[in-house]
Amino acid sequence: MANSDVPSNGNQVEGTVEDVVIIGSGPAGFTAGLYTARANLNPLLFTGNDYGGQVSITYEVENYPGFPEALSGPELVERMKQQAEKFGTRVEFDYVGEIVVDRHPFLVRTANGREVAAKAIIACTGARPRYLEIPGEKELMGRGVSYCATCDGFFFRGKDVIVVGGGDSAVEEGLFLTKFATRVRILHRRDELRASKILQERAFANPKIEFVWNTVASEIVADAEGKVAGVKTLNTVTGETGQLETEGVFIFVGHLPNNELFKGKLELDEDGHLVTDDKMRTNVPGIFAAGEIMDKVFKQVATSVGQGCAAAMQTEKWLAELEDHPYPGFADPRVFRQRVAVPV
Numbered sequence: 001m002a003n004s005d006v007p008s009n010g011n012q013v014e015g016t017v018e019d020v021v022i023i024g025s026g027p028a029g030f031t032a033g034l035y036t037a038r039a040n041l042n043p044l045l046f047t048g049n050d051y052g053g054q055v056s057i058t059y060e061v062e063n064y065p066g067f068p069e070a071l072s073g074p075e076l077v078e079r080m081k082q083q084a085e086k087f088g089t090r091v092e093f094d095y096v097g098e099i100v101v102d103r104h105p106f107l108v109r110t111a112n113g114r115e116v117a118a119k120a121i122i123a124c125t126g127a128r129p130r131y132l133e134i135p136g137e138k139e140l141m142g143r144g145v146s147y148c149a150t151c152d153g154f155f156f157r158g159k160d161v162i163v164v165g166g167g168d169s170a171v172e173e174g175l176f177l178t179k180f181a182t183r184v185r186i187l188h189r190r191d192e193l194r195a196s197k198i199l200q201e202r203a204f205a206n207p208k209i210e211f212v213w214n215t216v217a218s219e220i221v222a223d224a225e226g227k228v229a230g231v232k233t234l235n236t237v238t239g240e241t242g243q244l245e246t247e248g249v250f251i252f253v254g255h256l257p258n259n260e261l262f263k264g265k266l267e268l269d270e271d272g273h274l275v276t277d278d279k280m281r282t283n284v285p286g287i288f289a290a291g292e293i294m295d296k297v298f299k300q301v302a303t304s305v306g307q308g309c310a311a312a313m314q315t316e317k318w319l320a321e322l323e324d325h326p327y328p329g330f331a332d333p334r335v336f337r338q339r340v341a342v343p344v
């Protein structure tokens with residue numbers, strides 16, 4: 001299927017109509033690119049500002065099938081990009097700032113001033129780290145507070161650091177930090193980790209890791225130079241307060257979906273994920289989603305890849321159907337508005 005000229009009723013943009021625009025460059029986005037390119041849809045992929053998504057800041061990926069020797073997150077992203085491009089995905093380093101979904105073809109507007117019409121969109125905008133939202137956190141970002149051990153671990157060589165959280169990210173990144181730090185204390189609000197057993201076992205066996213159970217950070221305090229000096233703590237069982245000295249605080253308390261683009265336009269769940277059905281369809285016909293923007297359960301590279309593949313296959317099928325039928329309800333504007341209405 002070739003990209004076609006803008007129909008006469010598509011009065012907002014000049015040029016061609018893309019068959020499919022993919023938003024996001026994590027595993028879901030590049031897989032959607034690979035599959036839609038191989039379906040001859042000539043996909044256009046906008047990377048967003050965080051090229052590669054969260055896996056690109058992961059030191060080592062050892063649970064992605066096919067790589068028993070493990071590989072770094074950036075290397076995996078690069079390989080995925082190369083494979084998508086090999087079959088024709090056009091990758092543009094640009095950030096999508098707006099989508100217009102109450103017309104068809106849809107409109108995609110980017111930070112670099114591109115305005116693209118698209119018959120289908122695959123949303124793969126992923127997620128970002130959640131903040132603790134405690135005093136001192138924002139003020140000390142980059143001055144000892146970090147959300148990325150791979151990026152910042154090196155600066156803590158020979159230092160004492162604290163990790164906040166009890167999930168896979170906290171334990172995995174805590175293990176990584178033992179390469180640099182003299183001691184890594186993992187603060188967790190309960191007395192049982194959420195992280196997978198294999199990571200737990202590694203952490204328990206690592207002499208540089210200590211656990212501070214039933215404890216939350218209530219404030220991050222600075223020294224006279226404005227750098228992290230410690231963390232004020234609160235025991236979640238006894239209510240006891242305290243302070244731990246440290247030079248670095250790494251926060252891994254979950255993620256928030258990157259949904260700003262979709263608010264008021266596509267249906268979101270109570271946690272802000274795009275709502276999709278089992279065919280990766282959002283509530284607007286022609287807009288599909290894959291990866292952590294819609295996945296509130298699995299959040300693995302392997303599952304994001306699978307969702308990207310599924311969304312691409314459904315997009316291909318949907319575009320084929322569009323050749324025989326007009327856009328759902330397009331002939332009747334009232335029906336069209338109803339179809340794209342966002343439930344409140």
Ligand code: NAP
Pocket residue numbers: 063132164165166167168169170172188189190193194216217252253254255297298299300
């Ligand atoms: P997560 O699984 O949601 O864990 C977040 C952790 O932060 C939980 O332990 C939670 O405590 C704690 N937490 C949340 N809010 C907090 C607060 N305000 N104060 C203190 N602690 C707080 O998030 P994640 O570790 O980033 O992992 C996200 C997903 O990615 C998961 O599905 C995970 O399996 C996956 N992942 C996988 C790998 C891997 O396979 N190697 C690596 C990284 C991430 P509670 O436990 O009490 O809720």
